[in-house]
Amino acid sequence: MKYTEEHEWLLEEGELIVVGISAYAAEQLGDVVFVELPEEGTEVTKDEDIVVIESVKAASDILAPLDGEIVEVNEALTDNPGKVNEDPTGEAWFFKMKPSDLSPMDDYMDEAAYKEFIGD
């Protein structure tokens, strides 16, 4: 699993990349009450805002970690946003994308580097 400085995790699943947010980010956000996902088939550019997450405290965005196409979104989060707090690195993945350029993956952190990044 790789991590971005935006606290997203990326997991390679065949030729797809599964994206969610870290447990640390979920805890910082607090209780998540709303998730707005992109449409499947959307072409996205790295660093574009593509998911809206609202917690009891505030709204925040998830950025596209790579260029590519959104091929699947986790609709279950729309009806049950609280899953993001319950299982952020498991069931509460946000979307799967088909990357067109994997090179930024090399810059993303591994677990040890991410732990250091969040001061854990």
Add this chain to the structure above:
Amino acid sequence: MTDLLTTPLHALHVELGGKMVPFAGYEMPVQYKAGIMAEHTHTREKAGLFDVSHMGQVILNGPDYDAIATAFETLVPMDVLGLGVNRQRYGLFTNPEGGIMDDLMFANRGDHLFVVVNAACKDDDIAHMKAGLEPGVTVNPVADRALLALQGPAAETALSRLAPEVADMRFMDVATLRVDGAELWISRSGYTGEDGYEISVPADRAENFARALLADDTVLPIGLGARDSLRLEAGLCLYGHDIDNATLPAEAGLTWAIQKARRTGGARAGGFPGADAVLEQMANGPARKRVGLQPEGRAPMREGVELFADETGGNPVGQITSGGFGPTVGAPVAMGYLPSELSEPGTRVYGEVRGKRLPATVSTLPFVAANFKR
């Protein structure tokens, strides 16, 4: 961060895992480990303990209660003279234009008036009271006391274990009680829509007193986050957001707080700052009104979201002043201002969230029925 003030319970907040944030010049817990949602629900179902020591406690002294009350009535549109001994009322300071300078609680404590004002406004309020009341009445800020709120259906049982007399208090009663040698100034009130108490306690006894309450397994510490969602569901105004210097009582839906004696035709009508504007708006009706709003989808509509009459086109007709997710309602809730002709419950308007106009329905307030012991 070093210039933030702290309350007498600061060390306890940190020990309990409070996430400390700056608020109105103080470092305060926004939540504890349980999180805002769990803290909110716990308060509605059992009891929550809130540190509200950042609020301003002020004693007004004078020759006798009537003299103090008469003077105080020159600053607020409330019936202060008619307030019984050991009773409390909600009040408003108005400015010369009739706008709301702050909202407050005041209590007749026999020989003096006890006033509690908002943290962010307290310096201005104290200066305003000094200018308007002294020398006939002296304004004495209380610096050596903490203020705690114990709120929720289990509050009576939990506080009764320490002070049995509180069970006999009714909503808006006040009392002076001694617990463990400390003099407590207690009111049966709060700002969550639940039954409960606000308790002024000497600063050096506050932590022990808080620990004694937290020892009851129905009582959990609650942060500012849940305090905000609780008061929002209860339809209560947050000063600086839902009401401010440019808001008159009638448009804010607060005319219930202006008793008959101070209204047009009353025994002591007017005589407070901005009385002409306040009473005129009460007589003729405001052009805009504070309303409750229930967004139809799951997306919260927060403060600043602009409201439109139609799904497309047109200019904004109003704005959200408080909004978020209502844990007890189980859906987003909001308050805001709309033109009076769009303020009827059931009216559909649109809030613009991230460039999209989402439907919301005007609803009656509160969103969650009050649970006071009247």
